[in-house]
Amino acid sequence: MEEVVIQADKLTKKFGDFTATDAITFQVRKGEIFGFLGANGAGKTTAMRMLCGLSVPTSGEAKVAGFDIYKETESIKKNIGYMSQKFSLYEDLTVVENIRFFGGIYGLNNEQIKNKTEELIERLGLTSVRKELVVDLPLGWKQKLSFSIAIIHQPKIVFLDEPTGGVDPLTRRQFWELIYEAAHNGITVFVTTHYMDEAEYCDRLSIMVDGKIKALDTPKNLKMQFEAESMDEVFYKLARQATRAE
Amino acid sequence: MRTIKFLLYKEFKQIFRNRSIVALILFMPVMQLLILPWAADYAVKNINVALVDQDHSTYTQELISKISGSNYFNIVSTDASYDKAYRSIESDAADLVLLIPPNFKRDLVKNKTQKLFLAVNAINGTKANLGAAYMQEVIKEYNGKLQTEIHSVGRNSTPHRAEVTFSNWYNPHLSYKVFMVPGILAILVTMVGGFLSALNIVKEKEVGTIEQVNVTPIKKHHFILGKMIPFWVLGNVVFTLGLIVSWVIYGIVPVGSLLLLYGFIAVYLLAVLGFGLLVSTYSETQQQAMFVMYFFMMVFILMGGLFTPIESMPEWAQETIKINPLSYLIRVLRMIVLKGSTFSDIVPHLLTIALFAIGLNGWAMLNYKKTN
Numbered sequence: 001m002e003e004v005v006i007q008a009d010k011l012t013k014k015f016g017d018f019t020a021t022d023a024i025t026f027q028v029r030k031g032e033i034f035g036f037l038g039a040n041g042a043g044k045t046t047a048m049r050m051l052c053g054l055s056v057p058t059s060g061e062a063k064v065a066g067f068d069i070y071k072e073t074e075s076i077k078k079n080i081g082y083m084s085q086k087f088s089l090y091e092d093l094t095v096v097e098n099i100r101f102f103g104g105i106y107g108l109n110n111e112q113i114k115n116k117t118e119e120l121i122e123r124l125g126l127t128s129v130r131k132e133l134v135v136d137l138p139l140g141w142k143q144k145l146s147f148s149i150a151i152i153h154q155p156k157i158v159f160l161d162e163p164t165g166g167v168d169p170l171t172r173r174q175f176w177e178l179i180y181e182a183a184h185n186g187i188t189v190f191v192t193t194h195y196m197d198e199a200e201y202c203d204r205l206s207i208m209v210d211g212k213i214k215a216l217d218t219p220k221n222l223k224m225q226f227e228a229e230s231m232d233e234v235f236y237k238l239a240r241q242a243t244r245a246e
Numbered sequence: 247m248r249t250i251k252f253l254l255y256k257e258f259k260q261i262f263r264n265r266s267i268v269a270l271i272l273f274m275p276v277m278q279l280l281i282l283p284w285a286a287d288y289a290v291k292n293i294n295v296a297l298v299d300q301d302h303s304t305y306t307q308e309l310i311s312k313i314s315g316s317n318y319f320n321i322v323s324t325d326a327s328y329d330k331a332y333r334s335i336e337s338d339a340a341d342l343v344l345l346i347p348p349n350f351k352r353d354l355v356k357n358k359t360q361k362l363f364l365a366v367n368a369i370n371g372t373k374a375n376l377g378a379a380y381m382q383e384v385i386k387e388y389n390g391k392l393q394t395e396i397h398s399v400g401r402n403s404t405p406h407r408a409e410v411t412f413s414n415w416y417n418p419h420l421s422y423k424v425f426m427v428p429g430i431l432a433i434l435v436t437m438v439g440g441f442l443s444a445l446n447i448v449k450e451k452e453v454g455t456i457e458q459v460n461v462t463p464i465k466k467h468h469f470i471l472g473k474m475i476p477f478w479v480l481g482n483v484v485f486t487l488g489l490i491v492s493w494v495i496y497g498i499v500p501v502g503s504l505l506l507l508y509g510f511i512a513v514y515l516l517a518v519l520g521f522g523l524l525v526s527t528y529s530e531t532q533q534q535a536m537f538v539m540y541f542f543m544m545v546f547i548l549m550g551g552l553f554t555p556i557e558s559m560p561e562w563a564q565e566t567i568k569i570n571p572l573s574y575l576i577r578v579l580r581m582i583v584l585k586g587s588t589f590s591d592i593v594p595h596l597l598t599i600a601l602f603a604i605g606l607n608g609w610a611m612l613n614y615k616k617t618n
Contacts, residue, residue, distance in 0.1 A: 052461050055618050073617050077463040088458040092260050104252030105464050133263075 003030040005157055005188050006051060011060035013046050020046040022211035023060060028157075033179065033189040035202030035219075039239045043211040044192045045085060048159050051190070052082045065156045081150035081158040081187075085165065087142055089149065091135035095126055098134055099149060106153035120148045140171030144178060151182055158182060160191040164198065176201055196231040207235065210244045249464060253472025261476060267442070275434045275484045279491040282430050283423040286553070291317065293377040296331035296340035297324045301350035305392070309346070312388050318380050335367045342366055342377050354392070423496050428579035429552035431488040436546065436572050439481040439515050441539055443522030447473060448535040451526075460616040470611060474519050481515040482508070501586030510578050510592060513599050517571050520606030527613040546572040571602050 006028035013021040021043040028034045038044045049055040051064050053073030062069045065079035089098045096117055103113040121130050124144050129137060134145070143163055151158050160179075164172045176198065183189050191202070199205055199219060206216040215222055215238060219231055228234045261267055295313065299306050314321050322340050325331050334340040345363035347353075354360040364381060366374045450456040459469065485508075492498040500507055522539070529535035547553075549563060550572040556564060567573045574595045581587035 053617055054457065054460060074463055077461055080461070082458070082461040084454060084457050086454040086457075088454040090256065090260065090455055091453070092263050093256065097256070097259060101252055101256045102458075102462070105249055105459070105462050107248075107463070 004028070005030045005066075006034075006062070006064050006190065008047075008051070008062040009060055011047065011050060011062050012058050013043075013050060013055065014058045019211050021050070021057075024208070024211075024213045026206055026213060026216055028188060028190060030156075030188055031183060031186055032203040033183050033191065033201065035199050035205040036190060036192045036208070037194075037199055037205055037235060038192070038208030039242055040194075041244060042208040042242070044208055045161055047208075048161055048190070048192065052080060052159055053077055054082075078153075079156045081153070081155040083146050083150040083158070083160045083163055085161040087139075087146060089134050089142070089146055092133060094133055095121065095130050095137070095145060098145070099152065102149045103152050108153060116152055120145075120152075124148060140167045140175075143167055143171070144175060147175065147178055151187055154185075155187060157188040157190060160189065162192050162194065164193065164195065172198070196235055199231045199235075205231075207238050209238055209242050214238050214241070249468045250472055250475075253468065254475060257472060257476040261480070271438065271480055271484060272487070274438070275431075275488050276491055278434060279427065279430060279488055280495060283426045283496065286422070286426050286430070290373050290376040290380075293319050293342060293373060293380070294322045294340045295319045295381075296334045296343045297321055298326065298328050298331045298343060298345045299324055300326060300348040301346050303351035305351040305354065306346050309385070309388050313344070313381070313384055316380070316384055318377070332365065335365065338367070338369075340367065341370070341373055342381060344381065424498060424584065425580075426552070427492045427496050427498055428583045429550075429576045431485065431492065432572060432575040432579050433547055433550075433552065434488060435481055435485050435511065435515070436518050436575065437543060438484045439477060439518040440522045440525075440543065441536075442480065443473065443477045443519045444525040444529070444535045444539050445522075445532050446477070447523065447526035448529050448532050451529075452531055464616075466611065466614060466616060470523065470607075470614065473523070474516070477519050477522075478512075478515050481518070482511065485511050498583065500583040502582035502588065506589055506592070507579075507582050510575075510582070510596060510599070513596060513603055514571070514575050516603035517599050517606055520603055520610055521571070523610040524606055524613065527610050546570050549573070550576050552576050568598075571599060574599055 004027045006026075008027075009025050010023040011021060011025070012019065012023050024043075024047060036044050036048070046055065050057045050069060051062060053064075053069060053076045057069065064076045067073075067075040067079070069076065090101070093101065099117045099120060100113055103116055108116065121127055124141070126141065126145065129141075134142060137145070147158075147160065147163060150160075164175050167175065172195070179189055179191070179201075191198075193199060202219065204216070204218050205222060206213045207222075208214065215225070215234070217225065222234050223229070223231065226234045226237050228237065297310060297313075299310070310321070310324075313319050319342075323331065323334060328343070328345055331340065331343045331345075335343060343363075343365040345365070347361065347363070350360055350362075362385060364378060366378050368374045447456075450459070489500070489507075521542075525535050525538050525542075529538060545566075549559070549566060550570055551567065556567055556573065559567070578587075578592050578595050581592060
């Protein structure tokens with residue numbers, strides 16, 4: 001039995017009368033790439049924010065990296081990385097300054113920061129723009145930088161909320177190479193996406209409709225289960241059932 | 247401590263990269279201190295007088311030259327008809343009409359009394375009231391002189407006349423600039439500190455960077471200190487610039503101790519920054535924070551005792567002064583800068599401001615949540 005790093009049990013979040021996430025139950029195993037699919041407004045981001053300790057659940061239980069999401073949010077935060085949907089590095093700082101800042105507040109020592117900086121810049125091919133303000137970088141570069149900063153402290157799990165939205169196909173591919181590399185280094189990847197070709201890259205997938213998880217399996221099994229040719233078709237069959245207005 | 251170092255480095259980088267903030271910090275206090283004290287002056291000058299002289303005697307000539315000789319009045323017209331003069335009040339050309347009735351001199355000498363008529367344009371209440379008071383003063387003085395002249399003819403006795411003389415302590419020349427400059431400086435420090443801290447944190451919310459910070463294991467008080475220290479330093483810079491301007495331009499050198507002055511400002515800035523922080527924890531956008539800050543700043547400034555004396559406010563308004571931090575700063579700055587008050591004089595104010603600082607920061611700290 002492989003180690004479970006995320007364990008969610010009937011996790012629910014309500015905003016007034018609106019149930020954004022409705023009693024979702026699932027497990028994520030160490031080292032896997034877990035795809036978290038769903039139409040816009042299905043409740044993916046809400047679920048992810050609860051798991052990251054940014055949002056308190058209304059009910060249900062969950063453990064992330066072995067820590068309780070009610071009481072031990074700060075311990076969770078030491079063990080996870082998070083890349084939100086909205087680009088959220090400091091645009092008025094340079095590439096190097098951003099790396100240094102986040103490395104610093106994750107508690108890396110000066111030498112680690114220095115090594116990480118060189119490694120990242122080299123790895124992402126940012127040498128020529130290392131002293132440029134982040135605001136001036138193209139979106140694809142920003143996203144790759146954001147991802148690398150989210151795992152700068154070698155977390156156990158990294159949460160990626162639509163990391164490749166609006167990015168060109170070539171950069172998306174490079175981005176997924178980074179994801180594979182991280183997974184290869186033992187980082188569990190929890191990722192939401194709207195691109196079904198990306199869904200195929202995941203080890204296992206869950207598909208949310210109206211706040212509930214309607215399907216959860218490997219891409220291959222899901223296609224068999226729904227008698228579909230592609231993930232596109234699986235998603236379409238499920239998402240069509242949605243009654244929630246966007 | 248290491249975390250704070252990284253936060254400070256980041257914050258200062260961002261501040262110095264933002265030119266409008268640097269301009270705000272450097273030029274706003276200097277410009278405002280250069281301009282405002284000249285305009286914010288209570289002394290009423292240039293009161294426009296429309297004269298209606300129906301006597302045309304040597305006495306009226308003398309009175310008129312007395313009026314125009316004072317620095318307060320401009321005689322804008324001299325007419326024989328009251329209606330015409332009254333119209334100049336209506337058209338805002340005159341603030342006062344002084345009517346000198348026919349046979350002014352004759353009746354005065356004969357009957358020993360005479361009436362002058364004064365009509366006041368009270369739209370601008372302060373100007374009109376002060377104008378009328380100045381005018382009465384001039385007339386009284388003139389009257390006194392006339393009486394002595396009339397009575398001393400024939401008799402050699404001078405009537406007893408008592409005069410009250412004043413000496414204005416702490417501001418011997420009654421210069422309004424001396425009075426206004428410390429107050430304006432107090433407002434500047436409050437505005438810069440309050441707005442900078444409120445807007446900065448809300449901006450991080452708006453852009454979304456705060457989420458990236460909240461998902462790190464950073465401690466709440468580290469983050470808040472990382473925000474407060476830079477603005478505290480900037481607040482002190484603004485204050486120092488202000489002191490230099492008031493010394494170079496207005497020759498105001500604090501009579502009291504500089505150390506005491508900076509000690510008070512240090513605590514005061516904590517209170518103001520705490521207030522900005524509190525506003526930012528309740529606001530989602532910079533626009534919201536801006537409006538909330540403006541609301542409070544307007545109240546703080548208009549009811550802070552700079553433009554109108556606290557003692558003449560209605561009682562309920564005087565009560566609100568107690569929770570207006572700016573009013574304490576204005577008072578204490580005037581005390582130390584103009585009167586040379588010492589530590590023991592300002593202790594009650596210092597304690598109150600320290601309470602503000604603790605209360606506001608504590609509240610903000612409780613209300614700032616990494617997890618919603």
